[in-house]
Amino acid sequence: MWHDKLWEHWFWLGLAAASLLWYSTITVYVSIRGALDIRDMLRRLSREE
Amino acid sequence: MPASNFSIPLDGSIVGIYLLVTMMAGVMVRKYVRRVDHFLVAGREMNLYLGIASLAATEFGIVTCMYTAEGGFTRGFAGAIPGICNAIAMFVVGWTGFCIKPLRDSGVMTIPELFQSRYGPFVRWLSGVVIVLGGLLNMGVFLRVGGQFLVISCGIETRYLEAMMTALLIFVAIYTVLGGMLSVLITDFLQFVVMSAWLIAVTALILYQVGWDGIVTNVQTKLGNGGFNPFLSDELGWEFVVSNLITNTAVVLTWQTVVARLLAAKDTATGRRVYTATAFFFICRWMLPGLWGIAAIGAVTTQTLDALAIQMGEHSGTLFAMPYYLSTIVPAGMMGILIAAMLAADMSTDSSYMLTWGSVIYNDILAPFRKKPWSERTGLLWNRFIVALIGLFLLFWGLWYRLEGNVWEYLQTTGTIYLSSMSILLVAACYWKRANDYGAVAAILIGAALPILALTLNLFVHVNVPGDDGLVRQVGWAKHYVGDAWVNIGTYLLVALAMVIGSLLKPRRGAVSKVRTAS
Numbered sequence: 001m002w003h004d005k006l007w008e009h010w011f012w013l014g015l016a017a018a019s020l021l022w023y024s025t026i027t028v029y030v031s032i033r034g035a036l037d038i039r040d041m042l043r044r045l046s047r048e049e
Numbered sequence: 050m051p052a053s054n055f056s057i058p059l060d061g062s063i064v065g066i067y068l069l070v071t072m073m074a075g076v077m078v079r080k081y082v083r084r085v086d087h088f089l090v091a092g093r094e095m096n097l098y099l100g101i102a103s104l105a106a107t108e109f110g111i112v113t114c115m116y117t118a119e120g121g122f123t124r125g126f127a128g129a130i131p132g133i134c135n136a137i138a139m140f141v142v143g144w145t146g147f148c149i150k151p152l153r154d155s156g157v158m159t160i161p162e163l164f165q166s167r168y169g170p171f172v173r174w175l176s177g178v179v180i181v182l183g184g185l186l187n188m189g190v191f192l193r194v195g196g197q198f199l200v201i202s203c204g205i206e207t208r209y210l211e212a213m214m215t216a217l218l219i220f221v222a223i224y225t226v227l228g229g230m231l232s233v234l235i236t237d238f239l240q241f242v243v244m245s246a247w248l249i250a251v252t253a254l255i256l257y258q259v260g261w262d263g264i265v266t267n268v269q270t271k272l273g274n275g276g277f278n279p280f281l282s283d284e285l286g287w288e289f290v291v292s293n294l295i296t297n298t299a300v301v302l303t304w305q306t307v308v309a310r311l312l313a314a315k316d317t318a319t320g321r322r323v324y325t326a327t328a329f330f331f332i333c334r335w336m337l338p339g340l341w342g343i344a345a346i347g348a349v350t351t352q353t354l355d356a357l358a359i360q361m362g363e364h365s366g367t368l369f370a371m372p373y374y375l376s377t378i379v380p381a382g383m384m385g386i387l388i389a390a391m392l393a394a395d396m397s398t399d400s401s402y403m404l405t406w407g408s409v410i411y412n413d414i415l416a417p418f419r420k421k422p423w424s425e426r427t428g429l430l431w432n433r434f435i436v437a438l439i440g441l442f443l444l445f446w447g448l449w450y451r452l453e454g455n456v457w458e459y460l461q462t463t464g465t466i467y468l469s470s471m472s473i474l475l476v477a478a479c480y481w482k483r484a485n486d487y488g489a490v491a492a493i494l495i496g497a498a499l500p501i502l503a504l505t506l507n508l509f510v511h512v513n514v515p516g517d518d519g520l521v522r523q524v525g526w527a528k529h530y531v532g533d534a535w536v537n538i539g540t541y542l543l544v545a546l547a548m549v550i551g552s553l554l555k556p557r558r559g560a561v562s563k564v565r566t567a568s
Binding site: 008009012013015016018019020022023024026027029030031033034035036037038040041042045046 | 078087096097098099102105129133231234235238241242245246248249253261265277329330332333337340
């Protein structure tokens with residue numbers, strides 16, 4: 001049955017699903033917060049000048 | 050060259066626009082670079098999320114995608130074991146602060162700088178030499194593999210490979226030379242966003258076309274249970290797992306591009322959080338391209354790969370299965386964005402690697418020859434000159450060197466030239482009071498000599514081995530008789546032994562200084 005094959009290698013299925021989930025969530029979050037980090041970093045460097 | 054879905058007017062324009070935007074962003078921040086520490090560690094102003102994006106982008110280049118996909122194609126799911134080992138090591142080291150806490154607390158810009166306070170200036174200089182030697186040999190194949198990916202996936206004629214390599218390098222070198230770590234961080238961020246989005250999109254497309262069922266069937270048919278469990282594989286076995294655990298622990302402790310993020314972090318806590326938060330990424334970077342490689346098992350024939358290997362002048366064609374497969378399934382339009390994403394991945398890796406190895410040359414190899422400190426202006430000029438020289442080296446090494454076997458094993462062996470000794474020196478510097486320069490020098494020499502010997506034997510002494518298909522293939526001597534995993538494990542064991550014996554041989558003289566901290 002197809003669902004037997006699906007769960008037969010549950011470890012790799014879980015890792016593949018978690019990898020897709022990690023990328024799709026973390027990417028969005030890190031993109032927003034990372035942009036703010038860049039703004040702050042450049043602001044601090046300008047102030048040093 | 051096989052027909053590709055890459056359309057020059059449509060996909061070529063997408064790639065061109067992306068390159069232009071990246072280049073502009075990288076060049077624009079050069080005005081903030083006024084001191085050497087701005088150039089090398091972004092003035093230590095990097096915060097957590099920028100650190101995560103930058104580390105993830107740096108540690109995922111075309112070469113990463115190629116060797117992880119090759120792992121999937123040749124070893125199935127078991128090919129992702131190095132990624133799991135890497136993630137475990139990254140998380141444990143970040144969580145406990147093992148070695149990285151005293152390293153960041155010391156306020157140094159490179160690892161050899163830390164060694165000076167414990168082992169003296171000669172060990173600092175020698176460490177710089179092996180770090181650069183191992184690092185540049187390791188990075189030497191990046192450009193060639195990147196060019197091969199572009200040539201195959203875009204369906205361009207092989208004679209343009211060198212031109213592709215040169216163009217790729219010039220783009221990266223311009224913004225790295227001008228903006229240093231600041232340009233690297235900004236472009237890494239852009240590259241992380243583009244690359245991540247398309248990593249998900251391509252994986253979804255492949256899963257839609259092949260299905261999980263097809264992926265599992267491909268591994269079962271070609272590799273049997275050994276494709277799911279490395280301990281059941283004839284090729285891998287427990288020594289492969291142990292070798293990867295050791296290497297990846299050394300990588301997270303001393304790999305210059307990883308440590309550069311720790312040292313550029315605004316404080317130690319931020320550096321440690323970059324480690325723990327990025328840990329799972331190291332599984333993703335093996336799993337997702339690994340799935341692309343596994344999907345290629347059912348779609349790419351051995352004859353196609355042999356033909357590609359001959360065209361590319363390589364011994365084996367397994368590395369080209371994934372790009373060839375992508376060139377046939379990704380439609381026009383999407384292809385341009387895929388190539389832009391892969392270029393993004395490659396540029397972030399190349400720029401960061403050029404900068405970090407350059408920082409060691411400047412800070413640890415040239416430093417002992419300076420009678421008085423250079424001005425900031427002279428220091429910046431030297432750094433830019435060094436990065437440009439590294440670019441030239443990459444171009445010539447990439448043109449000349451032909452890969453012997455699996456790319457990951459090449460990277461592991463060249464990395465071991467310095468990873469083995471630097472990791473042992475770092476652990477000893479942080480936690481073993483008896484460690485001294487005798488042990489350090491012995492460890493560095495043994496750590497460099499064994500992998501170089503193995504590489505030389507693989508390059509110049511070949512053994513004829515009959516393959517499963519009846520054809521006789523030439524395999525490197527050390528690869529055949531010792532095995533890559535045992536070369537690796539043996540090197541680490543002997544380096545640790547050299548450190549202990551060397552240190553114990555030196556007579557004790559008073560109290561030994563601890564690693565000094567800047568705070």
